Amino acid sequence: xxxxxxxxxxxxxxxxxxxxxxxxxxxxxxxxxxxxxxxxxxxxxxxxxxxxxxxxxxxxxxxxxxxxxxxxxxxxxxxxxxxxxxxxxxxxxxxxxxxxxxxxxxxxxxxxxxxxxxxxxxxxxxxxxxxxxxxxxxxxxxxxxxxxxxxxxxxxxxxxxxxxxxxxxxxxxxxxxxxxxxxxxxxxxxxxxxxxxxxxxxxxxxxxxxxxxxxxxxxxxxxxxxxxxxxxxxxxxxxxxxxxxxxxxxxxxxxxxxxxxxxxxxxxxxxxxxxxxxxxxxxxxxxxxxxxxxxxxxxxxxxxxxxxxxxxxxxxxxxxxxxxxxxxxxxxxxxxxxx
Numbered sequence: 124x125x126x127x128x129x130x131x132x133x134x135x136x137x138x139x140x141x142x143x144x145x146x147x148x149x150x151x152x153x154x155x156x157x158x159x160x161x162x163x164x165x166x167x168x169x170x171x172x173x174x175x176x177x178x179x180x181x182x183x184x185x186x187x188x189x190x191x192x193x194x195x196x197x198x199x200x201x202x203x204x205x206x207x208x209x210x211x212x213x214x215x216x217x218x219x220x221x222x223x224x225x226x227x228x229x230x231x232x233x234x235x236x237x238x239x240x241x242x243x244x245x246x247x248x249x250x251x252x253x254x255x256x257x258x259x260x261x262x263x264x265x266x267x268x269x270x271x272x273x274x275x276x277x278x279x280x281x282x283x284x285x286x287x288x289x290x291x292x293x294x295x296x297x298x299x300x301x302x303x304x305x306x307x308x309x310x311x312x313x314x315x316x317x318x319x320x321x322x323x324x325x326x327x328x329x330x331x332x333x334x335x336x337x338x339x340x341x342x343x344x345x346x347x348x349x350x351x352x353x354x355x356x357x358x359x360x361x362x363x364x365x366x367x368x369x370x371x372x373x374x375x376x377x378x379x380x381x382x383x384x385x386x387x388x389x390x391x392x393x394x395x396x397x398x399x400x401x402x403x404x405x406x407x408x409x410x411x412x413x414x415x416x417x418x419x420x421x422x423x424x425x426x427x428x429x430x431x432x433x434x435x436x437x438x439x440x441x442x443x444x445x446x447x448x449x450x451x452x453x454x455x456x457x458x459x460x461x462x
Contacts, residue, residue: 124152124153124154124197124199125142125151125152125153125154125440125441126153126154126156127139127142127153127154127155127156127437127440128156128157129155129156129157129158129159129160129194130157130160130161131433131436131437132429132430132432132433132436133161133428133429133430133432133433134157134159134160134161134162134433135159135161135162135430135433136159136162136168136170136171136174136220137408137430137433137434137437138155138159138433138434138437139155139158139159139167139171139174139175140171140174140220140223140224141412141434141437141438142155142198142437142440142441143174143175143178143198143224144178144223144224144225144226144227144228144412145227145412145437145438145441145442146178146182146184146198146200146441147178147181147182147184147200147203147227147228148203148227148228148231148416148441149441149442150200151200151441152197152198152199152200153197153198154195154196154197154198155195155196155197155198156194156195157194157195158171158193158194158195158196159171159194160194165194166191166192166193166194167189167190167191167192167193167194167196168191168216169191169212169213169214169216170212170214170216170217170218170220170221170242170243172189172190172191173210173211173212173213173216173221173242174220174221174223174224174225175189175196175198176189176210177208177210177221177224177225178198178200178224178225178228179198180208180210181203181204181205181206181208181225181228181229181236182200182201182202182203182204182228183200183201183202183204184198184199184200184201185197185198185199185201186198186199203228203229203232203233204232205229205232205233205234205235205236205291205293206234206236206237207236207237207238208225208236208237208238208239209238209239209241210225210238210239210240210241211240211241211242212240212241212242212243212283213241213242213283214242214243214283215242215243215246215278215279215280215281215282215283215284216242216243216246216283217242217243217246217249217250218240218241218242218243218244218278218283218285218287219240219243219244219246219249219250219251219252219254219255220249220250221240221242222238222240222255222289223250223409225238226263226270226289226291227412227413227416229291229293230263230267230268230270230291230293230294230297230413231268231293231294231295231297231416232291232293233293234293235290235291235292235293236289236290236291236293237288237289237290237291238288238289238290238291239286239287239288239289240286240287240288240289241278241283241284241285241286242278242283242284242285243278243279243280243283243285244274244276244277244278244279244285244286244287245277245278245279245285245316245355245357245372245374246280246374247280247374247376250405250409251357251359251370251372251374252272252274252277252285252287253314253357253359253370253372254370254372254405254406255272256272256274257361257368257370258367258368258369258370258406259406259409259410260272261367261368262300262302262367262406262410262413263413265298265300266294266297266298266299266300266413266417267294267295267296267297267298267417268291268292268293268294268297269291269292269294270289270290270291270292271289271290272287272288272289272290273287273288273289274286274287275287275288276350276351276352277316277318277348277350277351277355278351278352279318279351279353279354279355279374280353280355281353282352282353284351284352284353285351297413297416297417297418298417298418299417299418299419299420300410300413300414300417300420300422301420301421301422302366302367302401302402302420302421302422302423303401303421303422303423303457304366304401304423305364305365305366305367305399305400305401306364306365306366306401307364307365308362308363308364308396309363309364309365310361310362310363311336311338311342311360311361311362311363312342312343312344312359312360312361312363313329313332313333313336313338313342313343313344313358313359313360313361314344314345314346314358314359314360314361315328315329315343315344315345315346315356315357315358315359315385316346316348316355316356316357316358316359317345317346317347317348317356318347318348318349318350318351318354318355318356319348319349319351319353319354319355320354320355320356322345322347324356324375324381325345325346325347325356326345327381327382327385328356328358328381328382328384328385329343329344329345329385331382331385331386331389332358332360332385332388332389335385335386335389335390335393336360336389336392336393336396355374355375356374356375356381356384357372357373357374357375358372358373358375358384358385358388359371359372359388360372360388360389360391360392362392362395362396364401366401367401367402369395369401369402369403369406371388371391371392371395371403372388373385373387373388391403394425395425398425398453398454398455399423399453399455400423400424400425400455400456401422401423402422402423402424402425403424403425404424404425404426404427404428404431406424407422407424407427407431407456407458408428408430408431408434410422411431411434411435411438411446411458411460412434412438414460415438415442415444415446415460415462416442418462419444419459419460419461419462420459420460421457421458421459421460422457422458423451423455423456423457423458424455424456424458425455425456426456427448427450427456427458431458432448435448442462443462444460444461444462445460445461445462446458446459446460446461447459447461
């Protein structure tokens with residue numbers, strides 16, 4: 124049985140999610156210790172426990188010691204079973220991170236799956252629904268599996284209550300993916316999502332993007348909705364190129380002015396536009412598991428984080444894969460995955 128040290132490197136929940144996904148794929152059991160040791164509240168939180176239970180359900184696994192607050196647990200995988208599932212976090216915890224856990228095994232399973240996720244859809248420090256829909260899942264679909272996602276309701280902190288459905292048609296053979304050049308930029312969009320709050324918030328956020336990046340009025344989109352059980356906001360900048368669509372997001376937080384949120388996401392988008400890399404830092408991290416399962420690939424990304432380095436080391440514990448990282452003369456990073 125593998126031992127996974129949850130305090131390694133970045134020391135967060137990604138260690139657990141990667142371990143669960145690859146344990147199901149490889150059939151290797153593991154014992155996790157020091158779970159989320161580097162977080163303010165260490166141990167499993169509700170969204171992490173939901174990921175453990177979801178992985179156990181689709182993989183007929185035996186789990187020992189997993190509970191909210193647990194700092195260690197064991198996971199012994201069984202056989203992956205495709206089918207219809209509902210996974211509910213029960214809080215505003217990120218439902219998108221639960222999808223991140225079960226997607227790798229189900230995209231190579233023996234049949235299609237229809238999944239419903241309930242919880243947070245737009246969380247701080249988690250990929251928002253829009254990133255999955257527009258950026259990540261289209262790239263995974265290029266590797267072979269066909270994945271569709273549909274939003275039912277937004278979910279913001281603190282009550283959550285969001286909902287989205289995912290359909291997965293698995294692929295017997297996954298195809299290599301290379302993202303080395305961005306190509307021509309085809310479209311830029313600045314989006315301000317405001318749910319159950321004054322529309323003026325969106326106007327203030329988009330004004331910052333217009334001034335800081337120079338977007339035209341035709342490139343700015345206020346989105347006003349009441350489709351949630353609680354108020355919330357998100358600012359998103361979408362850059363569509365010949366290679367892919369990248370999305371940069373900041374979620375509104377209580378006590379933080381709308382202009383500050385918009386300014387932060389604008390800075391991230393400007394840094395991306397000023398680089399020659401097609402892949403942003405967070406997308407690079409998300410692509411590591413699919414690349415390791417599809418026979419390899421190479422990506423050029425804007426930066427190389429401790430989070431990404433940690434994910435690489437956990438992947439290598441489960442898979443016989445060679446992952447190299449090198450910085451180019453332009454300052455971008457090349458990540459090469461060979462299986």
